[in-house]
Amino acid sequence: MMRRSYVVVAAVLLQSTGAWCAETAKEKPEWKPSLLADEAPAQKPWEDGATFAYKSVDGKASAIADAVFKLERIEDRKVTGGFSRVSWGPGVYVHRNSDAAKPNNDRGLMLSVAGLWFDDGPADGARKSWSWSVEAKGGRKLTTEDVAGKKAYYDKDSRRVTAGGQFVYAPSAGQLDPSNLKQQAFMFFTASAKLYLDRVSGGVTSASGRITGVEAMARFDIAPLGLDPSVTKVNKTGLGFVPSFAVWxxxxxxxxxxxxxxxxxxxLWGAKAQMTFSQLDGSGVVPALSLERTKGADLLTGREDSDVTKLSLTIKY
Structure with missing residues (x-):
């Protein structure tokens, strides 16, 4: 039986997204921190902020967190027709829901390595990127077992390895038309697949064991007014905005x-509407407001079958 939750969340995003443009490729390797909602390598024009939430239903309080902090060493190289990137580094992950009906507590340390090749086509043409990643994670997670018709939860040692690839295609990069200050819509399609091995052990023998399998994902994102907030700025305020929508x-x-x-x-199915705001004075603080609905389960974040609607405020540095 699905359990529906309505959650107001506050989220923080520490992530640079300039890698979508070849002009930003840096020859010198650098260490870069990031704080995101999931473990996927950042290869999209914008990313989802880490979510920290509190909710109260019928007087019962619970907390929700989806956060992955990484410190990666990144090396970009310009190549013919685009640029390539290799990154690696450690991280810490937390996926937690203290709701008694659908608890989740998946947390630990991780080490990842990833690669990217970006096709830098004509200025007004399509963009394509291919990426791969391998991740090893170790920590603790809640596992479940049916006991006498009821679910029992056990906090177990967790070991997980994933390996996969991702393809992103943007039909048009979006171009500014100075004559009428309008920017064409920017959209992109993402397809990914990965193999996983998930093992839990320790403590009582119940709920221990190993699972192997494959994950496939497809996602569509669109920014109807483009990605440049200066085109949609509010007069005299210096505030621009970028509305975007996603389904996956x-x-x-x-x-x-x-x-x-x-x-x-x-x-697992999801849809999100987001409004990103940006000060045009170079302050570097970019807040956003989003409404997201997801339905389903996810082994790799410890999520049980559930139905969740979230209204979130994010801040990107």
């Missing part, structure tokens, strides 16, 4: 399971 679907299919764990297939 994800499926995880287990190949094998051992111990007390069972093979499953999981679907």
């Amino acid at each position: 679907g994800q499926r995880q299919q287990d190949f094998s399971a051992s111990g007390a764990r069972a093979r499953e297939n999981r679907n």
Whole structure:
């Protein structure tokens, strides 16, 4: 039975997104921190901020957190027709929901390595990028087991390895028309696939075991007014805004399971509307307001089958 939650959240994003343009490629390697909502490498024009939330339903309080902090060493190289990137580094992840009906507590340390090749086509043409990543994670997570018709939860040692690739295609980069100060819409499609191995052990033998499988995801993003906030600025305020919308679907299919764990297939669907605001004076603080709805389960974040609507305020540095 799905349980519906309405959550007001505050989120923080520490992430530079200039890598979408080849002109920003830097030959000198640098260490770069990031704070995001998931473990995926940052290869899109904009990213989802880490979410920290509090909710109260019928007098019962609970907390929600989806945060991944990484410190990566990044090296960009200009190549014929675009640029390439290699990054690696450690990180800390937390995916937590203290709701008694659908608890989740997946946390630990991680090490990741990723690569990207970006096709820098004509100024007004399509953009394409290909990327790959390998991640190893270790920590603790809640696992479940049916006992006498009721779910029992166990906090277990967790080890996880994932390896996969991602393709991003933008039909048009969006161009500014000085004659009428309008910018054409910017949209992009994302498709990704990864293999996963998830192992839990320790403590009681219940709920221990290993699961292997594959995940596939497709996503569509669009910014109807383009990505340049100066085009849609509010007169005399110096404040610009970029509305954007996204829909996505994800499926995880287990190949094998051992111990007390069972093979499953999981679907996760989502949609989001976001309004990003930007001061045009170079202050560097970019807030955004978004409304997001997700439905389904995700093994790799410890999420059980649930239905959640979130209104979030994010701040990007």
